[in-house]
Amino acid sequence: MVRLFGPLVGLFFAVALLWSFGVGAIQAIREPEPATAVQVYHLAPHEPEPGFSFNGAFGKFDRAQLQRGFQVYKEVCSNCHSLHFVAFRDLAALGYSEAEVKAIAKDWSNKAKVVDPKTGDETQRDNVPADHFPKVYYAGTGNPPDLSLVTKARHEGPEYVYSLLTGYQDQPAELLKRFPDSKTPDGLYYNPYFANLNIAMPAPLADDQVTYGDGTKATKQQMAADVAAFLTWTAEPKMEKRKQTGWAVLGFLLAATVLAYLAKRNIWARVH
Template identity: 90%
Template sequence: MVRLFGPLVGLFFAVALLWSFGVGVVQNMRDPEPATAVKEFHLAPREPEPGFSFNGPFGRFDKAQLQRGFQVYKEVCSNCHSLHFVAFRDLAALGYSEAEVKAIAKDWATKAKTFDPKTGETGERDNTPADHFPMVYYAGTGSPPDLSLITKARHEGPEYVYSLLTGYQDQPAELLKKFPDAKTPDGLFYNPYFANLNIAMPAPLADDQVTYGDGTKATKEQMSADVAAFLAWTAEPKMEKRKQTGWAVLAFLLAATVLAYLAKRNVWAKVH
């Protein structure tokens, strides 16, 4: 009896699953997913003009741009966002001297935390080049997102950062007309490059907010591109070395392939 009903039970469940799948497919064909404000008005990240120097297989970081980007981070972004996976001594790769790195670490607004295990007391001290950038913490709200790896955590990371920083605007009248319930809530700001169009962070940059030492005009677009490039470096400081290694490996593989082919021709030359 069990042998008779076993296959029938299995057949019943298989038919039920096929029926459910078929009903779902037909329903989706008849009733397409309704349009949403996010789907219609969300924009893909874009590159600044003339583009990032580090993109492409031969791309390299522009150290002058990285220093400008660090300045933007230091004077604007560091008030809210940490770079906890980056050490002060890493800034030497941007062209800063040992004395400059020491001065940057010592003068950093957020100090390093200390703890005395004997007394249980905590304190502060000046940062040293060996220290990582200290965490930014706000009582009651915790730590805002760390930016060390932000360009790796977001699709088209540098382009995303640049687009987000330059993308703040008023909600389009067309959006409000088509989706009246999609009005940006109080306390949030409309940005078509953010995932749900509304972001809690107000626009952080404005023209001439910093003064570049190299004389570059500090427009919002320029500062956004510079800090995006800097954050691309913090996420992958060895990028240039990786590309150089990659080309060397490709050259080796090409040479090895040619040698293997010639060896094969030589070994099998007399075989007919």
């Protein structure tokens, strides 16, 4: 009875899935979703020309690139965007010495805010390595997001950040002709990599905006790639360790599978 009931249950679920898929396909064919400006002109995020060194199963962070990306964040992005889930002491993983980390924390423009437990008064002090990057209180329009996890919160995160930073352009005449109501409002900027094409942040990068200590040419594309790599590290600082652990686990599972197969052959060798 149990043997008969099991296949019937499986058949029921298979039929239900096929029916659900068929109904959805028929509705999609009969009532196609009308094309919008975003769907027509939104482009797939792309990598910089050399690609990102951390992509792929064996990818690793380029420490020099991470330091350059941190410099771009510090000199350009930190005026508006927080990095509140990262502590100053985490920068040691980028190759900074203990003294350099202390200096970076102390010289950071936004000071740490502390509350006196007795009086409840809020005071400010210099940051120390154990502190997280202070939150930024932006006085302008819009609400700039915290960038700590931005590459995990966006599909194809590093590529998205790179494409967004390099994607500012004039609004295409073809777009306005096809969708007259899609004109970019005053105070916003057209960027085909942003979800609704119009973004409140003006283009943040320009050639030679920073001076790299290692002599790398600070083009807009180079700075965008560097800060995208840095923000990938802030979102997943243990990426390299995770990949190493993954390969070790796969090796263990492969060895266990081979041993299990050999044990099965040995146990059932005399059974005909």
